[in-house]
Amino acid sequence: MTRIHLFRHGESLWNLQGRMQGRKDSPLSEKGIQQARDASKRLADIRLGAVYCSPSSRTRTTAEYLLGKQKLEILEHEGLSEIDLGAWEGELRTDIVIEDTQTFSAFWHDPQNYQPRDGETFLQTQTRVVAAIAEIIANHPGQDVLVVSHAVAIKSLMCHHTGRSLADVWKAPFADNLAYSQLEAVGEAVQVKIFCNQLWTGEDSQTA
Numbered sequence: 001m002t003r004i005h006l007f008r009h010g011e012s013l014w015n016l017q018g019r020m021q022g023r024k025d026s027p028l029s030e031k032g033i034q035q036a037r038d039a040s041k042r043l044a045d046i047r048l049g050a051v052y053c054s055p056s057s058r059t060r061t062t063a064e065y066l067l068g069k070q071k072l073e074i075l076e077h078e079g080l081s082e083i084d085l086g087a088w089e090g091e092l093r094t095d096i097v098i099e100d101t102q103t104f105s106a107f108w109h110d111p112q113n114y115q116p117r118d119g120e121t122f123l124q125t126q127t128r129v130v131a132a133i134a135e136i137i138a139n140h141p142g143q144d145v146l147v148v149s150h151a152v153a154i155k156s157l158m159c160h161h162t163g164r165s166l167a168d169v170w171k172a173p174f175a176d177n178l179a180y181s182q183l184e185a186v187g188e189a190v191q192v193k194i195f196c197n198q199l200w201t202g203e204d205s206q207t208a
């Protein structure tokens with residue numbers, strides 16, 4: 001059995017400033033660093049076989065702190081990147097809601113029908129993240145693997161594996177900074193054990 005230990009990155013400076021991040025980057029805040037240090041306790045007794053993150057300094061730095069004393073190479077995987085937000089990246093949410101009201105509203109309230117002017121849809125993001133996790137599982141049979149990614153990437157992945165619609169991507173449980181999820185895989189069969197810090201029972205799964 002392969003076990004995926006999946007975390008969202010720690011708080012970044014752009015999180016604090018209310019900026020949209022996507023593929024662009026912002027370093028962790030002091031709070032974000034402390035969040036990662038605190039969350040490393042979850043992995044203290046787990047012997048990791050591999051560590052992956054997106055090509056982003058905020059996920060890499062989070063992974064470094066999560067590793068604690070374990071010495072492993074951190075592997076970057078493009079498939080773990082956050083949703084591409086195009087021209088919105090680095091912009092303040094308060095400005096976007098005025099300049100692009102309808103599209104911004106769809107992003108937060110109608111995600112399955114969100115059509116960006118540029119960048120990715122939620123479905124495009126979900127498709128590549130699901131494929132990335134499947135590849136990681138296939139490459140590490142029988143190992144515990146640490147993965148650090150982003151809010152939309154994680155929630156869209158978890159929607160896929162819990163049978164939820166992308167319409168529910170913003171519904172609880174929320175992918176807060178350092179939210180922890182756990183997947184277990186035997187062959188190609190993947191089960192969700194923990195969903196953003198909550199034990200997963202499957203009771204609201206649309207495919208259960």
